[in-house]
Amino acid sequence: MRSGTLYLGIVPDYKPQIVEGKWQQRWRDSRAFEVSEDPDKPKFYCLEMFAYPSGHAHVGHVRNYMIGDVVARMKRMRGFNVLHPFGWDAFGLPAENAAIKNNTHPETWTLENIAHMKGQLQRIGISYAWEREIATCLPEYYHWNQWLFLKMLERDLAYRKRSNVNWCPSCNTVLANEQVIDGACWRCGTTVTTRELEQWVLRITHYADELLESAKDLPGWPEKVLTMQRNWIGRSEGARVKFQLVSELASPEQELEVFTTRIDTIFGATFVLLAPEHPLVQAWSELPGAEAFRRDMERFRAQDRTGRMTGEIEKEGFDTGRTALNPFTKQPVPVWVANFVLGEYGTGAVMGVPAHDQRDFEFATKYQLPIVRVVAADEAASAAADVTPMTEAYDGPGKLVGSGEFTGLAVDAAIDRMSAFAEQQGFGQRTVQYRLKDWGISRQRYWGTPIPVVYCDKCGMVPVPSDSLPVLLPKVAEFSGRGDSPLAQIPEFVNTTCPDCEGPARRETDTMDTFVDSSWYFFRFCDPQNTELPFDPDKVGYWGPVDFYSGGVEHAILHLIYSRFFARVFRDLGMTTISEPFTRLLTQGMVLKDGQVMSKSKGNVVDPDDMIRQFGADALRLYVMFVAPPEKEIEWTDSGLEGSWRFLARVWRLVDHLCETVGGKGIPAPDEVELNDAERALRRKTHDTIRRVTTDLDPRVHLNTAVSGLMELVNELYAFCGRTECLKIGQHPDAIPADGAVERAGTIAVLKEAVEALVRMLSPFAPHMTEELWEMLGHVDGIVVSGWPAFDEEVARLEEVVIPVQVNGKVRARLTVAAGTAEDRLRELAVADPQVAKHLEGKTVKKVVVAGGRLVSIVVS
């Protein structure tokens, strides 16, 4: 043996494959992660966004589950009653497409994928309460989608509406606004077109204001996500203003209403613009002799929807030949149809103020409509306004000109006064407009929840009574991938009897958007087997809301806004008191390989099972947690994984080497024995590490720095053992010369404390290996119940501190002094230090600052 080293001649075997199988089996057998409500313990609901069972989970997917598992295991050790469930977002289009392609049934495909992926997660050692597993494609689950739909119908939160909807020609189905990304289908990327369809809609706008207000302050959510939600809801305050139609040809409707946020500019309104979809435009197009009108209208309506939405298409319009009276000026203005006016926003009609709106300016320039300036930045601009032609619209602050009795008012005051005036006169109304639209949930596909209504010739639309639920999805259907809903092609399903009159009736053949399934599954986990209700309010009362929720940022709007909506619906049904379902939200970064997002289609996926075979699940988990903060994307490297494996093997060897020394009973606690300097230093490091790792995990969730803290402790332990003669391999402490019995007891005591703290704190990251080590250290009860190590502030406090001394901002020396040395003394020592003195030579000391007792700063000139 060489002195000064811990040389382990025989490398003890760290065989993750054996250890991991053993503990996964034990956890299963002991139902280690199953929980029930326990009012005596604080609860913690830890959830990762459940999975779409696409087939095989790759490392990019499982990163999320690993993050959640570290949090869940840590909280469990810290004494919380932890609910950590998992399930499957199992309805959806890929199953149907796979069915078409492979001539199988979506259910078969889905259930096989679930079985495989469940195995993958179990091999990673995620501590799920598997007895609560749910799959949304099973009647036990979608029954309650239907139940909730009926409740929403009763409360007028669900309604049927004929409108232009987003249509994905590839998926052959409708998409919600949230599901159109840059004009393309969120799932397949095909350019979305428009169709006019009658479909079921959920009134999310009922909660628009509340969703927006709460999104201003959800302290546990990333600011980025909140901003996205606020923008999506898009509140604007303004006014609706009525313009009287004066044309002889005017339809029976004698007025049209515009929405504006800038009523102060209304004296500059020189025309009115209607969306091609506006009802008046439709009505006029149907009048005799309106062929040309109709042709233009149709042309605009057929224009690419996203082009119109994003401004890529040139602004175009045509004169309707009608005029309307500006209610403020009483002057007639022409009414035009314009392709850039959106039918579904506001009233589908706007006033054209070319002087103060760039879009109107361009339109007016193109069609030579008058431009009248009514807001001036200052006096000079006001004077110049009449003579200088504008080159662009002015939308800055200023005072009104040429606006009758409102002339001279500042913009904000004018908006206020003019809105009030319009209300008083009865031609206007202050109003709040949202960008958020009600959520269309009808999908013309098979693999989803049947919408529980029937259509009867006599009674019209009739909801299926709750006691007849669930409306089962029939097993057999044609999956041609063409035409209308596959359900429409199954007569046995379609033809039914009316619940009211018992006459013949047809079932609704559309299914629900799968985002309905995922909007409330977190409540179902609290009571997954309930056959009477979606969940027992008491159980959700105990577990809810979700304390820690993690998943991809791609759901920042879709899933996360729908869930906030549904939580409020359940609340208003009296079933919960929860408004915000997710207290803390972590959006995990993606995993890249070769600079690209890991995905099956790119062929760059890393299968966790391959990594587990080589290095074990613990090494995989540790690597993914260590390589970067959880929110950041990471670039996969094999060498990084190997490094984590090496670290675990290093811990294994250390504990294996020490377990006979520090394992078992009868070892005194460190504060019961006398400690030498080295022992006190190790103890200090131990407690400092506990403090750091604990706060890094909770509440910070800085998993990467928590791991690095543990690595430092391991390095310290190796160094300590290397310096300690009695710890050379092959020499049991009993065989050590007896010149330091007390010292040896201290060594054993501090080592035991350090090693046990290390193993326990490592266990959320590497649960299998640490269970095994914990057992090797002589513990009978699992590490899961061992508790989290406590740290002692007193012990962690340094006895000696190093104080850097700066001269003009540069560190010139370091003083080693007793902790708590008085500031005056520090000043003396600093100035007297030879290195410092060198830099003070020939100069005048102007000031000596002692900052918080941690640093001395000397200013010279």
Added chain:
RNA sequence: GCGAAAGUGGCGGAACUGGCAGACGCGCCGGACUUAGGAUCCGGUGGCCGAAAGGCCGUGGGGGUUCGACUCCCCCCUUUCGCACCA
């Protein structure tokens, strides 16, 4: 165009409230042990000058505040993300 976040060694990343920049790991270099070692243990590793002691420079660029700035303020550059004719 608007909004947000970010920019630190060869690489991933630390630095929590303005107080020792580069923790920890990867990679690389050296040593020990060895028949051998891609294992293991120990050490080194921002750049430049220097044998060393030490010195100078250094957190995208430029300015500012401060005894002291990766951190705060102003301007600019770059990247990523989100929104994008919403009247």
